[in-house]
Amino acid sequence: EDKVVQSPLSLVVHEGDTVTLNCSYEVTNFRSLLWYKQEKKAPTFLFMLTSSGIEKKSGRLSSILDKKELFSILNITATQTGDSAIYLCAFDTSGTYKYIFGTGTRLKVLA
Amino acid sequence: GAVVSQHPSWVICKSGTSVKIECRSLDFQATTMFWYRQFPKQSLMLMATSNEGSKATYEQGVEKDKFLINHASLTLSTLTVTSAHPEDSSFYICSASLAGAGETQYFGPGTRLLVL
Numbered sequence: 001e002d003k004v005v006q007s008p009l010s011l012v013v014h015e016g017d018t019v020t021l022n023c024s025y026e027v028t029n030f031r032s033l034l035w036y037k038q039e040k041k042a043p044t045f046l047f048m049l050t051s052s053g054i055e056k057k058s059g060r061l062s063s064i065l066d067k068k069e070l071f072s073i074l075n076i077t078a079t080q081t082g083d084s085a086i087y088l089c090a091f092d093t094s095g096t097y098k099y100i101f102g103t104g105t106r107l108k109v110l111a
Numbered sequence: 112g113a114v115v116s117q118h119p120s121w122v123i124c125k126s127g128t129s130v131k132i133e134c135r136s137l138d139f140q141a142t143t144m145f146w147y148r149q150f151p152k153q154s155l156m157l158m159a160t161s162n163e164g165s166k167a168t169y170e171q172g173v174e175k176d177k178f179l180i181n182h183a184s185l186t187l188s189t190l191t192v193t194s195a196h197p198e199d200s201s202f203y204i205c206s207a208s209l210a211g212a213g214e215t216q217y218f219g220p221g222t223r224l225l226v227l
Binding site (some may be wrong): 034043 | 123145152153154155156157160204206215217218219220221
């Protein structure tokens with residue numbers, strides 16, 4: 001059975017800290033890994049990763065995928081209170097094109 | 112580009128009534144739309160995959176007679192929660208793929224349903 005595990009479940013940091021969020025997976029037909037940020041409404045797209053070892057970067061956020069060890073990390077540097085959200089990773093499984101979501105990491109950044 | 116809307120944003124209804132939620136792709140055609148539900152402090156759970164012009168494919172454990180999905184056009188899919196009960200109260204989110212199955216999904220803003 002396909003499985004996605006995110007850690008930690010919850011995290012509280014102060015502004016300016018750097019955080020690393022983990023997503024590990026067991027997926028039979030891996031196509032791509034996606035990271036989403038969810039605040040009060042629906043998730044907003046952050047990154048799509050398909051190849052191992054290639055870092056994707058957007059401002060203070062970056063992400064990388066390790067297909068050998070079956071995990072991905074999402075880094076946020078110099079955190080701000082606006083980064084407070086739930087961060088979800090998901091898998092796009094080839095053949096079905098359905099997304100399987102992890103449980104999410106709830107990040108709270110204190111001023 | 113790639114904007115998905117949902118209507119309504121919030122709905123409160125009495126137990127036993129049916130509720131229809133619309134999902135529209137505003138600036139692109141979506142061959143495939145997906146419906147998710149999310150309970151508080153939980154992740155998104157896929158309910159069904161909706162393809163234009165054909166019957167929806169439901170995930171295991173999702174009652175197709177309870178959650179009716181219609182994908183009548185390339186820009187509109189509807190989810191009807193029939194005879195809603197308090198346990199159906201949840202956050203319902205749709206997503207749409209730009210060029211059909213296999214492309215990045217773009218999410219609507221979600222609909223919060225509260226059944227009294």
